Amino acid sequence: MGTDSWIPPKVLVAVDLLIFTLRASQLQVLLVERGVEPFRGALALPGGFLNSSEEDLIDAAQRELAEETGLSWDQVRLDQLGVYGAPGRDPRGRVISVAYLAIMPRLPEPVAGTDAADAWWIPTHRALAPETSLAFDHRQILIDGVERARSQLEHSALATAFCGPMFTISELREVYEVVWDIRLDPRNFYRKVQSVPGFIEPAGPSRKTDKGRPARLFRPGPRQALDPPMTRPGERR
Amino acid sequence: MGTDSWIPPKVLVAVDLLIFTLRASQLQVLLVERGVEPFRGALALPGGFLNSSEEDLIDAAQRELAEETGLSWDQVRLDQLGVYGAPGRDPRGRVISVAYLAIMPRLPEPVAGTDAADAWWIPTHRALAPETSLAFDHRQILIDGVERARSQLEHSALATAFCGPMFTISELREVYEVVWDIRLDPRNFYRKVQSVPGFIEPAGPSRKTDKGRPARLFRPGPRQALDPPMTRPGERR
DNA sequence: TGAATAGTGTCTTTCAGACAGTATTAG
């Protein structure tokens, strides 16, 4: 349209990571303190620009994930959350950012990042509190990511990603209770979760201890899409 | 990391549109014939590059939508489907494409595009048939878009977007039947759809004619998220 | 022993699906 001399603009492309985990019975997100302008000193999602014109987006996300957490490829599933590309979102110029969602199993240690001495787990409710200011449009990305995680618990086996390779049904129930911010009946949950084919599988006759009677251990099953879905109470009606 | 002289790469950004509608009891998608290389002569999704560094992504999508269909802003809802940015997807160089999903009401006329004498409605099953070749990775985008539309029918009021401002419950049912490719019991659907609060509202005492008894007219209700959701049969168990 | 958590059985309510039957139009 118009003259032949028009040339489409090129823009910078970044990837940002929403890394969620469960700590202290809270949904927490990994945030870094920015060491450079803009937003120096503010909290932000870990991320960065593409390394080269040949780097795939998902590869860039996995590279950032490895840099921040030490976890690499096939240990953590990355889901594309969306693109954030409003013209004014980065004061340095036009940058569009592709956000990825990652879930990490509950870990007792702080972060254990490689070059991430400036990274912390922050409860999402605190990260989203009015007094916390996040760089760029990362507050909106975080809001969208929490909502995505909540939704994914219903229809996918995402919840098991919050647990280790072995877990009890109580631990799995805590994932739902924390992310959805509700209480679930342990007995109904117990049977419900086992009735979904392929969701979880018994993991040997082993057991585990905590406070009362030892619980059976399970591992994630083969199914990614849950059918029938886990129904979120309070959403109905 | 590394030297200070490293400069992140800039890439071209495109928007591509998945425009769906219902025609002849089929889910159809608007495709254009490419007039230039690469993929000259092949079918492709309508789309194009950002106009300028200051253009917002959604604005670019709406601009393309207006160019292809004449429909503008607030007439059609656009949902971001995702980013497609594999390094080799465009032979011209690195291009990442943001795909948007749009639903248009059923229209009797062909296309009525402005500059789109080379645009056609194609049934999705034909566009996805092995003998049809689509440019770039547009086949994958189409696959993802169809799946997104199917999923959205369950949890959102997207189905009403396929209808005009007034519709009968039979027309709404046809949307579900076509997109999900199933048959639904008209009587159960009739009550189910009215029991979801805010989904549809009676639109005056008016009526409409087709073949048998005239049907009441409805209009879209205020709710975007459906609760309880419409359940897709065949998905359960 | 009691406290705490794991796991089972069972009842009730709710809702999706099946389907008979009535209402209103065109021909």
Next chain:
DNA sequence: CTAATACTGTCTGAAAGACACTATTCA
């Protein structure tokens, strides 16, 4: 009238939620 579609009523089976009960551990 018949054919066709719109709409209503009712039954049934499956699943969600409530909750009593038993099992197994620790202190």
